[in-house]
Amino acid sequence: MDDNGMRKKKQGTHNDRENEKTQIIIPGDKLGVIEEYVPGQGTFTNDGNIISSVIGKKEISPKTRSISIGPARPLTMPTLGSLVEGQVTSVQDKMANIRILKVGEKIPSGFFTGVIHISTASDDYVKVMPFVCKPGDIVRAKVISDKNRTYQLSTAEKNLGVIHGFCSRCGGSLFKRGRILQCNTCQNTEERKTANDYGNGAQ
């Protein structure tokens, strides 16, 4: 870019395409004119101008010449096949509710909950859910259905299950001792469906 171009950019002319890519648009910002562009999602027109009605990032389709406002940054939410980590909030005989705290390595954009049903909790037969996980435990699970934004989770695979458990008697951390878990405070022993790397993370 020559000196002239640099100066133009600093002055913020309408041809300043570079800035448009990163700039956050707020409601009321003028985005262009209808002679040049087609008003798209998140915009309205006024007196020949295309104006933003939402917060986000300006997107111009090269094909249709439409201007729309997209999300300022991509949303992180669970989808089919996502690996999630979360805390068990409640447990019944046949199911457990999970508050999702991580999607892959990212913090989710919003509040998401999931459900583990006993049929997808383990490859082995489990009689009741408290043998899989208990409230307060941190679990790693896979999203096996996201229909209607209800996240059905599975902990059946080897790398899935409880990654950090807490003693149901005193709340202390449970440590793996062979096939069982033992509380390091009160020595109480408990059973869980653990992930094969139990205790290596989420301490």
Ligand SMILES: [Zn+2]
């Ligand atoms: Zn204990």
